[in-house]
Amino acid sequence: MENPLLAFTEKGIYCEKAKVYLDPWKPVEKAIISHGHADHSRWGHKQYITHKRNIPIIKHRLGDISATGVAWNESFVVNGVKFSLHPAGHIPGSSQIRVEHKGEVWVFSGDYKAEADGLSTPFEPVSCDSFITECTFGLPAFKWSPQKEVFRDINQWWSENRAEGKTSVLFGYSLGKAQRLLKHLDPSIGKIYTHAAIENMNEVLRSFLTLQETVRITKETKKEELRGNLVLAPPSAHGSTWLRKMVPYETATASGWMAFRGARRRRAVDKGFVLSDHCDWAGLLSSIEATGASRVICTHGYSDIFSRFLREKGYDARTEETQYEGELTEINPTSGAEN
CATH class of the missing domain: 3.40.50.10890 (Rossmann fold)
Structure with a gap:
């Protein structure tokens, strides 16, 4: 796909038209952050944009940073590109990031889960053309009990x-x-x-x-x-x-x-x-189907297996490398030590 709205670069997921990165893993000028886990919200960006509930979380973890908070479904425009945040259901304050330009819509899910946990704002499918999904538990063997x-x-x-x-x-x-x-x-x-x-x-x-x-x-x-x-x-x-x-x-x-x-x-x-804040196999499939997306980009987890299955189902699916870790030991974003 030539000149995609979102591209995977050495620093992170990049929207060139807006000059904005989504959950970048290297320091950048402007970053939109999906949630507060250390692999998605890293230290060193000049400006952070995230859900307002995530502001105290990332400031607790990252210190004195320049951060702007927005509400669910609140649109904001950067260089002609429209962004909005939508509940991901992963942890408190976690968001999916919707990106729209000239009628083309992408959604970066960050980390998400389909089951409402009674604590986080529940996951809401967002209609889009292209959906970027994690695959932490993207194997049929993973099936969560209620x-x-x-x-x-x-x-x-x-x-x-x-x-x-x-x-x-x-x-x-x-x-x-x-x-x-x-x-x-x-x-x-x-x-x-x-x-x-x-x-x-x-x-x-x-x-x-x-x-x-x-x-x-x-x-x-x-x-x-x-x-x-x-x-x-x-x-x-x-x-x-x-x-x-x-x-x-x-x-x-x-x-x-x-x-x-x-x-x-x-x-x-x-x-x-067995208790996860990520989707199981069925949750991933039902969530993707609910978006109506025809193009799916699979990131961290069992991305090769999961994307191959999606292609067999008729999706335009591929994998991309990121530095997200999924459900692994938390790492302190500044020292590299466990916390």
Whole structure:
């Protein structure tokens, strides 16, 4: 396709007509950001444009940046190109980015999920000609159970651990996954304690979300206080000396990768719950169909397999390389260290 409205460059997805990048992975003048995860919102851009709910998130993570917030469906024009943001359902404040010029419409989905989680603004399909989709879980083997069933199992696990006098340590990303877990944990079982990285993000999100009461773990927190209760911690806390305070404890991870046989053993956790903030195979297909797009560009994940399937279904589908990571360990955007 000659002179596409959006092109994949060494710095990121670029709209040349507007001189704007979407979720660029190298520093640029002007960037439109889909959401706050570190692989999509990176440090170093001169100007950031994102959903207004994402402003406090990226400022917490990136520091003193020049950022402008817009509302859902609010159009803004840059050099004659019309942009708007639409709910992606991935995490709080996550957006799809719609780009329109002379009747041609592209949508960059960022990361998204089709199932409403009760926390994030639910995903809304946006009609377009070309759709850029992630493929994090783009294999038929990935099929999510309704989250109601998953949280029933999580709360049962916690309840059983409490009966045995053990602390339940549940690992989930500090932004998005941790708050989704918190939303659906049963507070009648016991107290919910948090690692500092998660509680710091909770404090940011409480400016626009109602979250359950939590207790921050500090140096003064006694082991006896934690026993029988639940601790939310980021994946980076696994295997750390910080966990010694939890003894005796049981560990669990909430991730889409828990659908893989052997994933729990490889991550050295006692329990795995299949819970993802990305679409499964069916969710990807139904979401793409709902856009009405004829052209689909597949990015991070199982992009080769997924794009080949789409071509067999009659789509004009291809793959493009990006530096997005999907559902992997979060990386601190400035230091390269886990957070």
